[in-house]
Amino acid sequence: MNFAELELLRATAKETIKLRLGEEPTDNFKYHVLVCGGTGCISVGCQNTLDAVQKAIENNGLQDTVKLVVTGCMGTCEMGPVITIFPEGYYYCRVQPEDAEEIINSHLKEGKFVERLCYHAPDGTVQARKSDMVFFKKQKRNALRNCGLINQTSLEEYIAMDGFKALSKVLQGMAPQEVVDEVKKSGLRGRGGAGFPTGVKWQFVLDQKADQKYIVCNGDEGDPGAFMDRSVLEDDPYSVVEAMTLGGYAVGANKGFAYIRMEYPRAIDHFNKALCRAREVGLLGNNIMGTDFSFDIEIRVGAGAFVCGEETALLASIEGRRGEPRPRPPFPAVSGLFEKPTVINNVETWASICPIIINGGDWYAPWVPKRAKAPRYSPWPAELKIPVWWKFPWASPCGK
């Protein structure tokens, strides 16, 4: 797929998701019914709900006007199984199979939303649409921009949401130094926790003279209650594939490793599917988009060691050794994987990269407070009771 073909595909794909973005659709679909297929919802039986909704749509002969889409995590796992219905974005919680007929009859046929299933806030108000929900209003999403909006493994829907736009921009006329400068300007800091400036790390690797350099994605998320990386890898895997490829171009690497913990089988599966599809259409592998830049990614599955989330332990594990941290220096940027200069970034860091390249570093920078930088998403308990998704600017007061 070359640059022109990518844009052509984007134009076609965009038409199919317009309804979800609040634009006038050009196809026959009047409703998009999005069923959450995130791990939280799967665990509370969203497959049964999905089957019931599909059957109800077919029983009522609505296949031509109602599109059923399985998406990634919508963000309120405690409320699962969750369904969002566009164009309005009505948000139904804890939808059981027996609720399907009512949704179809009342909402899709008569245009009356089902209040009973909407989100009832603790203060007693009914927050029917996604845009009404205080939970979503307070958030600013970047790394999770596509989660819950598009099908998890659909390359077309990812491309429709500006996917591979950053990579194509970079390959069409940005020098590696310009890419690194843009990341530096954004002020993006390592989302794995240490908060090291990502652009500075990339600069170290770019400055190294070596016959081989590596890109590594740290997906060995192990802290209790943390599932940021899992959500991204399962629900928007292409965003990491694209960003790693772009990172490879920026620092001069042609090989990447994604280290994903074995406890995340769906993340491994979805990421692998994304790799396959991207290779198939020439967005990964040799001569990406018809240019002379080549890059490929290999998945390494963790073997169940908490400490491998530490970067030097993780690199040792990729090399087939015990995952034991070593003292630094030398830092991985100088001597990392197989003793070659290596960029190792967390999943969330990678997922934050593409919008920065598309919109420029200056676009991201204002989110960044002076000391701790950029919006941070966190599975913090809402009202300290319910484990769900929140994405706040860093350093937001906890009481808020």
Next chain:
Amino acid sequence: MGAECKCNCEQDKSLDALFAQNKGNPNGLIVVMAAIQESQGYLPKDYLVKTAEELGVPLSDVYGVATFYAAFSLRPRGRHSVNLCLGTACYVKGAPEVQAMLEKEMGIKAGNTTEDRRFSLDLVRCLGACGIAPVLTVNGEVYPRMSSDKVSEIIAKYE
């Protein structure tokens, strides 16, 4: 999507093919051992000796890796793998009571296998499904919002 993969990434995962691919390559150690663990259910000694010879790694290093990672087991496992999450969220929501009941019903302590090799009971770290804590999985199937009174009914399902 359901599209067939055409990118040739589907490598031959059989053990012989893996040995051939990784001959003389110590970096492939964990990949090979994970495949043995998956196909045999544990790491039999003769397989480890063969791994050491094929990959050119000292047997002591193979043993070191085998005992370092939680995914590897040097002892045979039960037919059904029961994992109870003891991450912080599950813990405060009552996982210890579930653990006590599982141990009582199976007659073993966590980390062991029943004598008839029906069950292996393990305690795992956060599975990342805190919204439905406490979480129990049996052969990968998830049982959300566990409590000790649900235990006997669930394990009766697995022969």
